[in-house]
Amino acid sequence: GAVVSQHPSWVICKSGTSVKIECRSLDFQATTMFWYRQFPKQSLMLMATSNEGSKATYEQGVEKDKFLINHASLTLSTLTVTSAHPEDSSFYICSARDPGTGIHNEQFFGPGTRLTVL
């Protein structure tokens, strides 16, 4: 299947700072990527849909000014957690749809980024 990478795999930051997480599709071009958040022992929660060349679409309850998403190229989407606080500590996972091989719209997921805010 298609390969999606994330960087960094883990990050620790101080409260009030901003953190950027990158999501890359390595062997395909992804017009659509997705960002999820997962708290311990819980399921994945969809945060937003990232569309190349246009604004992201956020799910209800997700603050777009706090979670900035940029999808400037067909292989890269970034999530910036602005002014991070301890409650933002979570596992952030991206996924991408490969319009070529993913003809039935299956998504391929990155390995996740664990964010810890002190």
Add this chain to the structure above:
Amino acid sequence: DAKTTQPPSMDCAEGRAANLPCNHSTISGNEYVYWYRQIHSQGPQYIIHGLKNNETNEMASLIITEDRKSSTLILPHATLRDTAVYYCIVRVAPGTYKYIFGTGTRLKVLA
């Protein structure tokens, strides 16, 4: 809200078949059922998907009932490495690519 319901947990003996059920009674005619699994602290891994026919690949088999209101993922010979949370997903609505994850089934394979 997720369009699927799954039992929260199951145990399976190593080497035996693991049968994981999923209910998706509101699925519409052209929506696929997808199965993923998530091993601890990793991103979800795609397993299989289907529309109405039974499907099989190198990882698993998917049995979909005739009325498409439920399905079963079968791992024919479970190993300890199959211990994971298994998610059954139906897309939010036809024409969208969004997944809404339910709570999944935590499968524990026992030695």
